[in-house]
Amino acid sequence: MLRVLGVDPGLTRCGVGIVEGVPGRPCTMVHYEVVHSDPDEELAHRLLRLDRRFAELITEFAPASVAVERVFAQNNVGTVMGTAQAGAIAIVAGARAGLPVTLYTPSEVKAAVTGSGSADKAQVTLMVTRLLKLAAPPRPADAADALALAICHVWRGGTRDKLAAALKAARR
Numbered sequence: 001m002l003r004v005l006g007v008d009p010g011l012t013r014c015g016v017g018i019v020e021g022v023p024g025r026p027c028t029m030v031h032y033e034v035v036h037s038d039p040d041e042e043l044a045h046r047l048l049r050l051d052r053r054f055a056e057l058i059t060e061f062a063p064a065s066v067a068v069e070r071v072f073a074q075n076n077v078g079t080v081m082g083t084a085q086a087g088a089i090a091i092v093a094g095a096r097a098g099l100p101v102t103l104y105t106p107s108e109v110k111a112a113v114t115g116s117g118s119a120d121k122a123q124v125t126l127m128v129t130r131l132l133k134l135a136a137p138p139r140p141a142d143a144a145d146a147l148a149l150a151i152c153h154v155w156r157g158g159t160r161d162k163l164a165a166a167l168k169a170a171r172r
Contacts, residue, residue, distance in 0.1 A: 002157075003030065005063040005099075006150030007054075007090040008142050009071065011082030012039055014050055014090075015142030018061050019132065019150040023157040027150070029132040031061055032143045047089055054093035066094035067153035069145065070103040104152055109145070112152035124148050 001020050008015035014035040021027030035053045037046040057063075068091055071084045087103075094101040107117035113127045125144040129137045131151060138144040 002065070002154050003061065003063045004150040004153045005054075005057060005061065005066045005094070006146040006148070006153065007066065007068045007087070008145035008149060009069060009083050009087035009090060010142060011046055011050075011086050012037060013140065013142045014086050015140075015144070015146035016053075016057060017138070017143060017145075017147030017150050018057070018063060019147060019154060021151075021154045023155050027132060027154050029134060029147060031057075032138050032147055034140055034142050043085075047085060050086055050089045051093060054090055055096075058093060058097045058099070063099065065153065066090060066099050066101045067149045068094075068101060068103050069109065069149055070105045072106065102153060104149060109148050109152045112155055113148045121145070 001022060003018065003020040006017040006019070008017075015032075016035060017032040018030040019027040020030055035050055037049050068087050071080060071087055091101050091103075110119040110124060111117040113131065114123050116123070119127075121141045121144075125137045125141055128134075128144045128147045128151065132147065138147055
């Protein structure tokens, strides 16, 4: 059983989802939430809030790995910067805990959970709800996206985790 912490990075709304499962089988939802921060708050404090919450979640739920959405270029540079900063905090939190961290593009995640790399947010939310057999869709969409990231990683068998471990062992 692989337990994964999925992170849909965002500075104002950061989706977090934890699932466990094995490749080729339905996953089980363990936890999800959205970590909020006030846009008027100083950047350092917003990032610190994320760092502390990730540390708490890792301690409380003991995931085996972390899956983070890879930031892609958008027109709004400010949004990209905040998303990248939040993603970096998730990566560092996982690394600090000694966990393998894997980045996935939005298309990889969409393809894994819907079968189409061009699925929209509504389709991802619908499939996450069905796949995890939830009574209601996770809200907001950031939470559904984080759960989708975690499902994607489980279904890929943590293959990037295994590759990273093998490369690390080979370097020794």
